Amino acid sequence: MKLTTLTKPLLVACLLGLNAIAHAADPNAEMVQGEVKNVLADQGKVTLKHGLIKSMKMPPMTMNYKVKDPAMLKDLQKGDHVEFQLDSDMVIEDIHKK
Numbered sequence: 820m821k822l823t824t825l826t827k828p829l830l831v832a833c834l835l836g837l838n839a840i841a842h843a844a845d846p847n848a849e850m851v852q853g854e855v856k857n858v859l860a861d862q863g864k865v866t867l868k869h870g871l872i873k874s875m876k877m878p879p880m881t882m883n884y885k886v887k888d889p890a891m892l893k894d895l896q897k898g899d900h901v902e903f904q905l906d907s908d909m910v911i912e913d914i915h916k917k
């Protein structure tokens with residue numbers, strides 16, 4: 820899709836708005852079980868094979884997730900079993916090994 824000069828600023832404004840809503844780890848947020856398939860440190864992302872995420876209505880799958888802080892990736896490696904929490908933008912706000 821080609822973005823017009825009108826939709827571009829709107830899209831940027833929308834993304835900024837979503838960022839403003841992102842907040843600290845919610846103690847009530849769903850803990851999701853997963854397995855690290857890859858660590859994409861240069862992209863600030865991690866590839867996770869995850870179980871059902873009820874709150875997002877997402878079935879089990881393998882996908883890339885962005886982490887809130889790239890430092891969260893430093894102790895993770897392929898094969899690690901983890902638990903993680905997502906914020907409303909589907910960014911990992913908390914992840915740790917089980």
Ligand SMILES: [Cu+2]
Pocket residue numbers: 869877878879880881882
């Ligand atoms: Cu997924």
